[in-house]
Amino acid sequence: MSVHAPEHKRVTTKTILSMKHTGEKIAMLTAYDFLTAKLLDEAGIDIILVGDSVANVFQGLETTVPVTLDEIIYHTKVVRRAVKRAMLVADMPFMSYQVNTEEAVRNCGRVLKESGAEAVKMEGGRRNEVLIRQLVEIGIPVMGHLGLTPQSIYKFGTYEVRAKDSAEAELLKEDARILSEAGVFATVLEKIPSDLAAEVTKSIRSATIGIGAGPGCDGQVLVVNDMLGMNEQFHPRFVRPYANLAKTMREAFQAYIGDVKDNTFPTDAEGY
Ligand code: KIV
Numbered sequence: 264m265s266v267h268a269p270e271h272k273r274v275t276t277k278t279i280l281s282m283k284h285t286g287e288k289i290a291m292l293t294a295y296d297f298l299t300a301k302l303l304d305e306a307g308i309d310i311i312l313v314g315d316s317v318a319n320v321f322q323g324l325e326t327t328v329p330v331t332l333d334e335i336i337y338h339t340k341v342v343r344r345a346v347k348r349a350m351l352v353a354d355m356p357f358m359s360y361q362v363n364t365e366e367a368v369r370n371c372g373r374v375l376k377e378s379g380a381e382a383v384k385m386e387g388g389r390r391n392e393v394l395i396r397q398l399v400e401i402g403i404p405v406m407g408h409l410g411l412t413p414q415s416i417y418k419f420g421t422y423e424v425r426a427k428d429s430a431e432a433e434l435l436k437e438d439a440r441i442l443s444e445a446g447v448f449a450t451v452l453e454k455i456p457s458d459l460a461a462e463v464t465k466s467i468r469s470a471t472i473g474i475g476a477g478p479g480c481d482g483q484v485l486v487v488n489d490m491l492g493m494n495e496q497f498h499p500r501f502v503r504p505y506a507n508l509a510k511t512m513r514e515a516f517q518a519y520i521g522d523v524k525d526n527t528f529p530t531d532a533e534g535y
Contacts, residue, residue: 274309274350276382276404276448282309282481283470289449289482291472292490294345295321295338299487301345308349310449310472312384312484313339315354315414320488327413330356332370339378352406353380357414360385364394371403384451386412388438392445399446407442407450409435410476424475426455436463443467451484452476454501475501 282289291310294300295317303311317338318324332355339353353374360367371383382404385391395405410425419425426432435455442450449470452460457477464471464480473480485502488494492504493512522528 273348276350279309279350279448279470280468283468289470289472291482291484292487293484294342294487297341297345300342303487304346304349309482310352310484311342311346311349312352313342313354313378313380314384314486315356316486320486320494326416328357328416330354332356332359332373335359336374336378339374339380343379350382351380352382352384353378355383355385360391360394364397367394368397368401368403371398371405372401375403382406382448384408386414388434389441392441395442395445395447405447406472407439407447408453409438409442409450409455410452411454413453422454424454424456426459432456432459435459436466439463439467439471443469449482452480475499 279289289309290307291312292303292308293312293314293316294303295313300311313335315327315330315335317334318327318330321338322330322334324330335353335356339351343351355367355371355374359370374380374383383398384406385394386408388407388409391407395407398405411419411422413422416422426435432455436459439450439452447469449472450467451472451474452463453473454475457479460471460473460476461479470481472482472484474484489497489502490505492507493509495509519528
């Protein structure tokens with residue numbers, strides 16, 4: 264290996280688009296803290312998203328609506344320190360990009376400059392078209408998010424599957440096309456029928472990343488705490504549990520408490 268060869272070939276928007284082209288699936292997970300992000304990056308994940316799901320799995324909130332721009336910047340900065348290879352995407356929180364294009368551009372710029380994210384993600388279809396064109400032109404890569412968009416929970420009133428009827432499916436297909444032509448490098452498709460996600464995937468040049476959208480997408484994303492089995496109250500069918508950390512952690516905590524109470528921790532060897 265040449266001394267000039269980079270140790271880690273970084274994942275970029277170009278990598279993601281070429282993965283779509285070659286058919287190599289894109290693996291994406293969320294992270295909000297340094298150690299999780301380090302393990303994910305070392306495991307070879309392609310994209311790490313600092314999602315506004317930080318609300319649900321870190322802050323203990325019911326919806327993503329209250330998350331602030333400063334909180335996203337804080338968590339993204341923390342994750343940035345751990346990530347050497349994966350592409351780092353930051354979620355734009357509710358009301359950080361909806362007021363007007365000027366404010367949205369300024370906020371997206373702040374995220375890139377202050378947090379070290381390499382791209383921003385935003386929920387919504389055609390209403391973001393002008394903004395996306397401007398961001399891409401400036402040099403801020405954008406990931407879209409269609410289908411179930413949790414920031415609109417008070418409008419939908421439920422987290423049920425979206426676009427099951429043909430009218431909403433047609434709107435979603437058109438939104439996906441508009442976002443792709445506006446310049447997004449990828450779009451998250453959340454909780455929509457698998458056939459629709461596969462059709463959208465085939466019809467646009469940018470990548471699709473599914474969550475509860477079936478195997479026909481170019482990639483998949485899950486919330487890291489969910490796939491690790493940390494939330495015993497949350498078992499939607501699209502989350503495959505790859506671990507049962509809730510059980511492992513509870514057992515470890517109980518063992519520690521028992522050892523402290525029994526005075527079997529620490530031993531002499533564990534002291535100085
Ligand atoms: O906030 C988040 O974690 C997300 C993913 C579920 C795509 O938007």
